[in-house]
Amino acid sequence: MLIETPKRIHMGIIDPTGELGRKFGGMGVAVEGGYRIRVTPSSSLRIEAGNEDRETIEWAIKKMNSKFETGTSYRIEVLRSIPRHRGLGSTTQLSLAVGVAISRLTGLKLSVEEIAEALGRGKNSGVGIYAFKVGGFVVDGGVKNGLPPLIVRHEFPEEWALLLITPHLRPGFDEREEEPIMESTKGDPKAAMEISRTLIMGLLPALVERNIAEFGKHLTAIQRLVGRHFSEHQGGEFREDVKLILDFLSRETYGYGQSSWGPTVYGLIHREDGEELASRARDYLKEHGIEGTVEIGVPRNRGAEIIQESSFIERIIKEAGK
Numbered sequence: 001m002l003i004e005t006p007k008r009i010h011m012g013i014i015d016p017t018g019e020l021g022r023k024f025g026g027m028g029v030a031v032e033g034g035y036r037i038r039v040t041p042s043s044s045l046r047i048e049a050g051n052e053d054r055e056t057i058e059w060a061i062k063k064m065n066s067k068f069e070t071g072t073s074y075r076i077e078v079l080r081s082i083p084r085h086r087g088l089g090s091t092t093q094l095s096l097a098v099g100v101a102i103s104r105l106t107g108l109k110l111s112v113e114e115i116a117e118a119l120g121r122g123k124n125s126g127v128g129i130y131a132f133k134v135g136g137f138v139v140d141g142g143v144k145n146g147l148p149p150l151i152v153r154h155e156f157p158e159e160w161a162l163l164l165i166t167p168h169l170r171p172g173f174d175e176r177e178e179e180p181i182m183e184s185t186k187g188d189p190k191a192a193m194e195i196s197r198t199l200i201m202g203l204l205p206a207l208v209e210r211n212i213a214e215f216g217k218h219l220t221a222i223q224r225l226v227g228r229h230f231s232e233h234q235g236g237e238f239r240e241d242v243k244l245i246l247d248f249l250s251r252e253t254y255g256y257g258q259s260s261w262g263p264t265v266y267g268l269i270h271r272e273d274g275e276e277l278a279s280r281a282r283d284y285l286k287e288h289g290i291e292g293t294v295e296i297g298v299p300r301n302r303g304a305e306i307i308q309e310s311s312f313i314e315r316i317i318k319e320a321g322k
Contacts, residue, residue, distance in 0.1 A: 001104065002038050002307040003097045006030035006300045007082055008089035008131035009162060010260040011219065012226035013124075014195050015142065016187030022142030026125035027199065027222075028259075029156050030135040031164075031297035034093050034304075036080035039101035042073050049078035056091055060098040060119055067118040070106045085171035087259035092128030095119050097304060104306065112303075113147055122147040135302040137207060139199070155301045157210050161271040162297035163253060165281055167290050169241050169263040191228040198222050216255025216268040223257035239263065245292075248284050252277060266297065 007030070014025035045061065047054050057076050064070045076098065082090040099115035112133040116122050122129050126140030126148035139152035198218050206214035227237025238246055239262045246265055249256035253267025269277055274296040281294045 001040070001101055002036065002079075003101055003304055004036045004307070005034035005082075005093040005097050005304040006032065006089075006131050006135055007034045007297070008093065008128045009164075009264075009266055009297060010087065010089070010125065010127050011257060012195065012222050013229060014199070015192035016185045016229050017189050017192055018187075019189060019192075022144045022148075024124050025140060025142035025148065026127040027137070027139045027152075027203075028127035028131060029137045029162070030131035030300040030303070031162060032300045033080075033295075033298075034082055035078065035090075035097055037094070037097050037101070038075075038077040038079060039098065039105065040075050041105060042075040045072050046075040049076070050081065052084045053078050053081055053094060056094050057098055060095040061102070063119050064099055064102045064115075068103075068106070068108060068110070070102045070108070074102065074105070076101075083166065085261075086166050087262050087264040089128040089131065089260075092116075092121050093132055093304075095121065096129070096132045100304065100306065117147055126150060131303070133303045135300045152204065154204070154207055156207075156299040157212075158299060158301070159210075159271055160212055160299060161269055161274050162299075163249070163267040163269050163274065163277050163281060164264060164295050164297045165245050165249070165266070165285070165292060166264040166294075167242065167245060167285070167292035169239075169292075171263070185229060188228045191225045195222050195225045198225070212254050212268065212270065216253065219255035219257060219268060220250075238265075244288055244290065245285075248281065252280065271296070271298070 008028050009031060010028040012027055016024055047057050049057060061072050065072055082088050082093060084090045099119055103110040103115060116129045127138055130138040130150045134153055137154045137156045140148040141151040142148050198221055202218035203215060206218060224237050238258045242263055242265050246256055249267035253269050255268040258265050278294045278296060285292055
């Protein structure tokens with residue numbers, strides 16, 4: 001079977017203080033161009049992927065087998081990947097894709113949430129999980145007991161897009177580096193209150209009304225407030241090494257931000273203006289001696305897709321299981 005996932009753009013953590021009994025809470029959006037993997041039964045474990053993807057796949061297979069006794073004999077091919085540690089949700093998207101494929105191939109009826117819990121996802125944010133499951137713009141309700149719940153899901157306007165710029169700079173924190181930071185961060189209660197107010201009374205109404213200027217204004221405000229929570233770990237509201245690019249985005253887009261720990265940054269645009277703005281962004285990077293990639297993040301208002309390629313084999317496996 002083939003599975004295609006989104007990329008996820010993380011637009012911010014709401015409240016790391018945990019003062020109301022829930023910690024973190026996140027918001028973000030799914031865009032096209034995530035993983036495309038093929039998973040089939042095999043006589044042994046065979047993985048065709050880059051080193052870090054291979055490690056994630058092996059880990060996901062091991063966790064699924066430990067929890068559900070699903071075995072380890074699969075052939076997994078990564079046909080398209082998400083760059084690792086660039087703020088695009090690569091680990092969650094790949095591990096969930098592997099987990100869902102194994103669940104289907106072994107005849108289990110596991111939800112995305114059950115698979116996510118088994119794989120240890122959602123410890124700090126549910127954005128990647130729900131981008132995988134339903135796509136669109138999502139907000140989770142923070143961590144309390146188990147996975148953070150999905151509390152908001154809206155279609156992201158198809159006429160909008162995100163100008164994604166990923167400079168060739170140091171990667172964002174990986175999960176091992178991130179863990180002590182998230183555990184020790186106390187957050188700014190005033191920033192958390194302002195983020196919540198701006199989200200409810202500004203960002204979400206603008207999204208429903210499809211007002212790109214208002215949405216962008218509130219998005220930028222939220223991103224700057226989120227930076228207060230983590231400024232000691234990244235040198236300010238945003239990473240110091242992406243400020244030149246953010247200057248460009250502040251002038252050329254409706255709103256801007258940094259996805260997760262970066263280095264990917266993004267600007268909100270009309271989709272029809274994407275190619276022209278991408279060209280100008282590439283020229284800007286060249287003028288300032290910055291190497292990197294520029295692409296258009298097309299909204300994806302659906303979750304990961306499963307394309308059955310081996311229904312006969314799967315049917316045999318299910319019958320044997322019975």
